[in-house]
Amino acid sequence: MIRIDGKVAIITGGSRGQGAATAGVFVAAGATVYITDVDDAEGEAVASSCGCTYLHHDVSQPAEWAAVVDRVVADHGRIDVLVNNAGIIEWRTMTDTSLEVWERVVAVNQTGPLLGMQAVAPVMKRQGSGSIVNLSSIGGLGGSSPCFAYGATKWALRGMTRGAAQELGPFGIRVNAILPGSVESQMIAGMDRENLIKATPLRRIAQPEEIGRLSLWLASDESGYVTGADHVIDGGMKA
Numbered sequence: 001m002i003r004i005d006g007k008v009a010i011i012t013g014g015s016r017g018q019g020a021a022t023a024g025v026f027v028a029a030g031a032t033v034y035i036t037d038v039d040d041a042e043g044e045a046v047a048s049s050c051g052c053t054y055l056h057h058d059v060s061q062p063a064e065w066a067a068v069v070d071r072v073v074a075d076h077g078r079i080d081v082l083v084n085n086a087g088i089i090e091w092r093t094m095t096d097t098s099l100e101v102w103e104r105v106v107a108v109n110q111t112g113p114l115l116g117m118q119a120v121a122p123v124m125k126r127q128g129s130g131s132i133v134n135l136s137s138i139g140g141l142g143g144s145s146p147c148f149a150y151g152a153t154k155w156a157l158r159g160m161t162r163g164a165a166q167e168l169g170p171f172g173i174r175v176n177a178i179l180p181g182s183v184e185s186q187m188i189a190g191m192d193r194e195n196l197i198k199a200t201p202l203r204r205i206a207q208p209e210e211i212g213r214l215s216l217w218l219a220s221d222e223s224g225y226v227t228g229a230d231h232v233i234d235g236g237m238k239a
């Protein structure tokens with residue numbers, strides 16, 4: 001198993017789903033993990049069951065990013081890994097996307113990762129190392145008509161990942177995007193599971209830990225020459 005002993009990681013949206021599963025994978029691999037979220041009750045429960053620390057944190061708020069980074073640096077003096085995982089979805093077509101919905105989805109899915117990369121970059125630059133993982137989606141590879149704003153932010157995150165990788169590479173900081181297909185979590189509640197499975201050559205929906213293990217590889221030194229890349233993990237859906 002890949003080890004990340006001694007690394008200090010922040011995982012946003014860690015109160016459930018992929019964020020919580022990734023926290024478990026990282027802790028088992030030897031990391032010190034901080035999960036952040038707006039759902040405090042679930043976040044505290046995940047933290048006590050998996051052995052990490054929970055911090056309240058709305059990723060769309062710059063001051064809350066500063067508080068998270070200050071706390072982790074005060075505790076450990078470093079940040080090795082940021083997983084920008086928090087995300088929301090709204091099932092609205094382009095025509096039905098109100099400005100309020102658009103701005104809410106962009107604030108969490110796109111502005112959140114921007115603020116996160118800006119907040120950790122100075123710390124990682126001082127260290128001369130770091131790995132940032134951005135949770136995009138295969139929705140960022142094609143049209144996402146029924147969830148228009150969501151798809152737009154996932155496209156944007158792929159571009160942001162590449163631009164940040166170009167800028168931060170000379171400082172020893174890697175930035176990668178993960179593009180999952182269907183993953184067992186609250187986000188796919190209400191979707192037609194049979195159709196999802198039929199559209200997936202591996203004929204199943206991913207377990208959140210499987211995405212966590214890809215994040216683990218990207219967080220680890222095993223992927224030391226990998227940056228600015230899309231990592232599709234979709235059971236072959238886009239093959």
Ligand SMILES: NC(=O)c1ccc[n+]([C@@H]2O[C@H](COP(=O)([O-])OP(=O)(O)OC[C@H]3O[C@@H](n4cnc5c(N)ncnc54)[C@H](O)[C@@H]3O)[C@@H](O)[C@H]2O)c1
Pocket residue numbers: 012013014015016017018019036037038039057058059060084085086087088108135136137138179180181182183184185186187188
């Ligand atoms: N589930 C899927 O099929 C799937 C597929 C592709 C990509 N993704 C992406 O993976 C990531 C994780 O999704 P998931 O499947 O675990 O979904 P989820 O809905 O189970 O979890 C999302 C988490 O983000 C948190 N969150 C929401 N708004 C926040 C905010 N403003 N600040 C901090 N935290 C906030 C929620 O409270 C929740 O704990 C998301 O970015 C999602 O877009 C999911």
